[in-house]
Amino acid sequence: MAAVLACGEGAALSHAAAAAVWGVADWPATLEISAPREHRRPGLITHRSRTLTGRELRTHSGIRVTSPVRTVIDLQPRLTDARLIRTVNDLRVAGHIRASAFDELCARSRRIDRLLGADPTHRPTRSELEDRFRAFVTRHRLPMPEINARQPENGREIDALYRDARLIVELDSWRYHGNRAAFERDRAKDARALAGGYRTLRITDRRLTRGGAEEAATIRAILAAAGRPRD
Numbered sequence: 001m002a003a004v005l006a007c008g009e010g011a012a013l014s015h016a017a018a019a020a021v022w023g024v025a026d027w028p029a030t031l032e033i034s035a036p037r038e039h040r041r042p043g044l045i046t047h048r049s050r051t052l053t054g055r056e057l058r059t060h061s062g063i064r065v066t067s068p069v070r071t072v073i074d075l076q077p078r079l080t081d082a083r084l085i086r087t088v089n090d091l092r093v094a095g096h097i098r099a100s101a102f103d104e105l106c107a108r109s110r111r112i113d114r115l116l117g118a119d120p121t122h123r124p125t126r127s128e129l130e131d132r133f134r135a136f137v138t139r140h141r142l143p144m145p146e147i148n149a150r151q152p153e154n155g156r157e158i159d160a161l162y163r164d165a166r167l168i169v170e171l172d173s174w175r176y177h178g179n180r181a182a183f184e185r186d187r188a189k190d191a192r193a194l195a196g197g198y199r200t201l202r203i204t205d206r207r208l209t210r211g212g213a214e215e216a217a218t219i220r221a222i223l224a225a226a227g228r229p230r231d
Contacts, residue, residue: 003031003044004064011035012057012064014047016078018071021060024090034066034074047074068096069105076109085115085131089124129171129205130159136208140216143223145169153196156189165226168193168200169219171208 004011012018014034019025030045038048056070066074068091076084088105091097097105106117125131125147137144149161151168160169170186190200201222207215 001063003033003041006041006044007033007035007039007046008037010037010052010054010057011039012052012066014049014052014066014071015045015074018066019075019087021063021065022068022071022091022096023094024087069101069108072097072105072112073108076111081111081115082128082131084112086128088112088116089126089131092124093126127171129173129208132205132208133160133169133171133203136212136216140212142216142219151193151196151198154192162223162226165223166198167222167226168198170200170202171205172202173205 004013011033012035013021013031015032016025016028017031017033020027030043032045032047033039033041034047034049034052036049036052039046052066052070056067058065058067065071072084072088072091075087079087088097088102092102106113125134130147134144134147136142143162145160145162147160148157149163150157151161158168159171161167162169172186186202190202193200199222201219203215
């Protein structure tokens with residue numbers, strides 16, 4: 001807040017510093033401030049902005065900061081597509097960008113609209129692995145499952161669901177599943193799902209990236225078999 005006050009009326013933390021305030025980035029080594037007039041302060045990166053209005057300012061944790069939408073607009077030139085998708089979705093999952101703000105963001109950025117606005121449900125993913133899975137499904141022309149769906153019988157949230165085929169897809173990374181407790185917990189969940197009539201296909205991040213065509217063929221075969229009449 002001292003950095004904001006040092007830059008005068010209408011100033012706010014912005015860019016990477018604002019992303020840190022909103023919880024979607026680490027704190028940068030040097031704070032960035034945007035203000036309607038030019039200010040030069042030792043140890044700060046300052047931006048003069050003639051477009052920053054009170055509508056795009058918020059107070060969060062006691063600090064004046066650019067709004068989540070404005071923060072993304074400022075940051076997007078620095079971000080790869082994958083990082084931009086993750087930043088927007090993390091803000092959506094945290095509740096900082098809701099439906100109307102997301103529509104505004106897509107309207108202000110053709111790039112974000114191309115990357116995320118085509119999703120008719122506008123449902124955000126919760127991890128980079130889910131982002132890669134959604135891109136994998138599109139690339140291999142598979143039917144798009146429900147992402148972060150809830151199993152009707154018990155309300156359990158699952159990574160992806162082909163509801164008609166009663167197929168659960170769980171995306172596993174070694175970081176979160178590479179221990180005995182996770183191993184046992186995963187198999188208990190699979191058993192309960194099977195008892196409820198749902199099969200579970202587990203896909204690791206390595207198989208998704210290195211064996212994409214084979215994995216796509218497996219999913220396609222399972223979906224096809226689910227649609228065939230049983231004897």
